[in-house]
Amino acid sequence: xxxxxxxxxxxxxxxxxxxxxxxRPDGTLRPFVTIWVxxxxxxLYVRSVNGRSGAWFLRALAAxxxxxxxxxxxxxxxxxxxxSAVQAPVTAAYHEKYDRYGPxxxxxxxxxxxxTTTLRLVPK
Numbered sequence: 599x600x601x602x603x604x605x606x607x608x609x610x611x612x613x614x615x616x617x618x619x620x621x622r623p624d625g626t627l628r629p630f631v632t633i634w635v636x637x638x639x640x641x642l643y644v645r646s647v648n649g650r651s652g653a654w655f656l657r658a659l660a661a662x663x664x665x666x667x668x669x670x671x672x673x674x675x676x677x678x679x680x681x682s683a684v685q686a687p688v689t690a691a692y693h694e695k696y697d698r699y700g701p702x703x704x705x706x707x708x709x710x711x712x713x714t715t716t717l718r719l720v721p722k
Contacts (some may be wrong), residue, residue: 600722601721602642602721602722606671606673606721607637607640607642607668608682609668609669609670609671610635610637610641610642610666610668610669610671610677611635611636611637611665611669612669613630613668613669614620614633614636615632615635615636615668616632616633616634616644616666616667617630617631617632617633617666617667617668618630618631618632618633618644618654618658618659618664618665618666619631619637619664619665619666620654620658620663620664620677621661621663621664622661623658624718627665628657628666630665630667631653631654633645633654633667634692634695634696635668635719636688636691636695637691638684638687638688639684639687641684641718641719642718642719643680643684643688643691643716643717643718643719644716644717644719645688645707645712645713645715645716645717646691646712646715647706647712648706649709649711649712649714649715650711650714650715652715654701655715655717657660658677659677659679661664661677661678662677663675663677663722664677666719670711673720673721673722674722675717675719675720675721675722676719676720676722677718677720678717678718678719678720679702679716679717679718680716680717680718683709684716684718685713685716688713688716689708689713691702692704692707692708693708
């Protein structure tokens with residue numbers, strides 16, 4: 599596996615939104631879905647606003663890999679479920695980046711249920 603460059607981390611981490619697509623069983627990409635992305639502790643993370651029943655989240659878990667694009671960067675990635683140790687920093691990053699949208703909006707990604715869907719994006 600490769601790692602993110604500093605430029606990629608900055609571009610993706612600063613992007614307002616990220617497009618994410620998982621691979622189908624035949625290897626082709628599913629359609630991209632637009633979600634929020636944050637950078638915490640030198641990694642990139644995403645969460646499902648619909649909790650563990652979110653369609654894109656379930657497909658990402660099943661596939662284990664896919665593609666993202668944000669901030670002018672497009673990369674193949676692996677989706678890795680994040681452990682509980684990163685929940686607080688990721689939640690803080692969501693608050694810092696998106697609180698301007700108000701509690702009813704940002705609440706969808708900082709809820710206890712959404713926190714269980716935290717995926718780390720690992721470059722391939």
